[in-house]
Amino acid sequence: MSERDLATRLHLPTLGVTAVIVAGWSLLSWRYGAYVLPSPLSVVRGVGEILLVGFGGAVVIALLTGLASFLSPRARSVVHDFLAVLNATSVFVWIVISIIWFGLSNWAPIFTTFMITLPVVASNIVEGVENVDRRLLEMGDVYRLSGREKFRAIVIPSTLPYLVAGMKVGFGLALKVSVVAEIFGVTSGIGYIMNYSREILATQMVFVWALVMILVMMVTDKLVFDSLSRRLARWR
Amino acid sequence: MAMKLQVVGVGKDYLIPVIERVSFSVEAGEFVCLLGPNGCGKTTLLRIIGGLEPATRGTVLLDDRPVVAGDAHSRKVGVVFQEDRLLPWMTLAENVALVLKPLGLPAAERRAIARRHLGLAGLAGFEDYYPGRTSGGMRQRAAIARALAIEPDVLLMDEPFGALDAQNRRIMQNEVRRIWKETRRTILFVTHSIEEAVAIGTTLIMMSARPSRLRETIRNDGRIERAKLIDDLNTMIMEEVERQQGGAPS
Ligand SMILES: Nc1ncnc2c1ncn2[C@@H]1O[C@H](COP(=O)(O)OP(=O)(O)OP(=O)(O)O)[C@@H](O)[C@H]1O
Ligand SMILES: [Mg+2]
Numbered sequence: 001m002s003e004r005d006l007a008t009r010l011h012l013p014t015l016g017v018t019a020v021i022v023a024g025w026s027l028l029s030w031r032y033g034a035y036v037l038p039s040p041l042s043v044v045r046g047v048g049e050i051l052l053v054g055f056g057g058a059v060v061i062a063l064l065t066g067l068a069s070f071l072s073p074r075a076r077s078v079v080h081d082f083l084a085v086l087n088a089t090s091v092f093v094w095i096v097i098s099i100i101w102f103g104l105s106n107w108a109p110i111f112t113t114f115m116i117t118l119p120v121v122a123s124n125i126v127e128g129v130e131n132v133d134r135r136l137l138e139m140g141d142v143y144r145l146s147g148r149e150k151f152r153a154i155v156i157p158s159t160l161p162y163l164v165a166g167m168k169v170g171f172g173l174a175l176k177v178s179v180v181a182e183i184f185g186v187t188s189g190i191g192y193i194m195n196y197s198r199e200i201l202a203t204q205m206v207f208v209w210a211l212v213m214i215l216v217m218m219v220t221d222k223l224v225f226d227s228l229s230r231r232l233a234r235w236r
Numbered sequence: 237m238a239m240k241l242q243v244v245g246v247g248k249d250y251l252i253p254v255i256e257r258v259s260f261s262v263e264a265g266e267f268v269c270l271l272g273p274n275g276c277g278k279t280t281l282l283r284i285i286g287g288l289e290p291a292t293r294g295t296v297l298l299d300d301r302p303v304v305a306g307d308a309h310s311r312k313v314g315v316v317f318q319e320d321r322l323l324p325w326m327t328l329a330e331n332v333a334l335v336l337k338p339l340g341l342p343a344a345e346r347r348a349i350a351r352r353h354l355g356l357a358g359l360a361g362f363e364d365y366y367p368g369r370t371s372g373g374m375r376q377r378a379a380i381a382r383a384l385a386i387e388p389d390v391l392l393m394d395e396p397f398g399a400l401d402a403q404n405r406r407i408m409q410n411e412v413r414r415i416w417k418e419t420r421r422t423i424l425f426v427t428h429s430i431e432e433a434v435a436i437g438t439t440l441i442m443m444s445a446r447p448s449r450l451r452e453t454i455r456n457d458g459r460i461e462r463a464k465l466i467d468d469l470n471t472m473i474m475e476e477v478e479r480q481q482g483g484a485p486s
Binding site for chain 1: 314317368
């Protein structure tokens with residue numbers, strides 16, 4: 001692979017701009033104090049925790065529902081109904097419930113993020129499992145492949161693109177929802193800061209944070225999901 | 237080891253009766269071509285023989301042991317479908333090696349067997365290609381190599397060259413004939429091309445219009461002149477097509 005290839009693959013220009021922004025941000029945070037502008041590290045830690053636990057948990061549960069709906073048609077119809085209900089439930093319902101259940105703790109936005117991203121990721125995986133080519137499975141039967149072998153060689157590879165697509169959408173949603181959830185109740189995180197900035201009429205800070213979020217979104221999209229889908233499509 | 241195949245009074249009803257009652261017997265190592273008008277149940281019969289579909293009546297015997305639909309563990313049947321049914325995310329060699337797993341062979345041996353059969357099918361040098369990067373003819377060859385790699389007791393082929401152009405079709409017919417001569421598998425080959433059947437089969441079975449029975453079984457051992465045989469079979473199939481269109485509503 002040539003050097004230029006590697007550079008574009010890693011999106012070096014994007015990374016450079018990001019580094020500059022992070023550096024400037026750290027400087028400002030240090031200059032104005034953590035109350036007005038928390039350091040990048042603490043924000044990343046806060047958001048990271050919500051995404052890791054809330055979104056990560058949703059992905060794990062979604063994988064399990066996918067497995068269940070592969071193994072049993074009855075489980076599949078149950079999963080379908082539950083996902084329909086979850087899909088129809090507003091973010092606000094989960095925010096209110098999470099505050100009632102978890103109060104001002106960090107678990108509130110984690111729970112909200114989990115409940116909102118679960119149906120998105122799970123619907124995708126279940127759709128992927130349903131779209132596995134029946135003719136390929138029949139081929140597996142002809143050659144007496146075991147259930148495990150069919151799952152490994154046929155079901156997983158044909159479902160992976162759906163999983164990546166679901167995670168991509170789910171991740172964007174998680175990022176947006178976690179911020180909304182933080183506006184209510186929690187005393188830290190980007191959402192809290194944006195709300196606080198609004199109250200003290202620091203409108204420019206609201207925009208700064210909006211930009212930061214957009215940037216984070218775009219960078220992960222390019223770095224993580226694009227390269228992931230490219231790797232999956234190697235054989236195309 | 238090639239196996240003797242017996243079809244005993246096999247019939248199949250879907251919403252309408254498709255196969256009324258068909259019986260025939262294929263000696264081990266024969267190359268049988270199954271002919272018949274469109275929709276007379278050739279694919280259905282092949283699927284019943286392969287254990288992919290239960291028969292409504294009758295039984296299929298492989299070396300005198302009945303084939304039970306859905307229970308794949310008593311037989312070694314290779315099937316080549318009209319489509320190649322290769323896994324697009326695996327290379328040709330991986331595709332072939334995959335079906336050797338249930339035979340309990342170690343990985344190195346699986347790879348060696350896969351390469352050997354791909355070579356036999358004229359695919360030497362393409363073992364590490366993904367199916368999407370090869371031509372339709374090459375994919376169908378790989379599917380045939382996969383079916384042969386398990387050393388099947390019976391090899392079932394359902395219009396395997398339907399998607400190929402005339403040129404590739406001719407080449408593949410010769411290939412299959414050559415592979416059959418070298419391996420002496422029992423082959424059941426469905427086709428709607430009479431020329432193809434006469435060119436490659438040792439026994440030709442003509443099915444009647446739906447609900448189908450056996451119309452004719454012909455030994456293709458060169459005693460009947462080829463041109464006359466093709467003529468006769470063409471006349472038969474025209475009669476059956478007319479019967480099917482004029483007869484019972486479908
Ligand atoms: N799963 C099914 N359910 C209901 N009817 C079926 C099913 N499979 C096949 N049939 C019917 O059985 C009949 C025979 O179908 P089959 O595919 O076996 O014919 P064929 O001889 O292979 O035809 P062709 O020459 O077009 O390949 C058709 O009328 C078809 O509609
Ligand atoms: Mg057919």
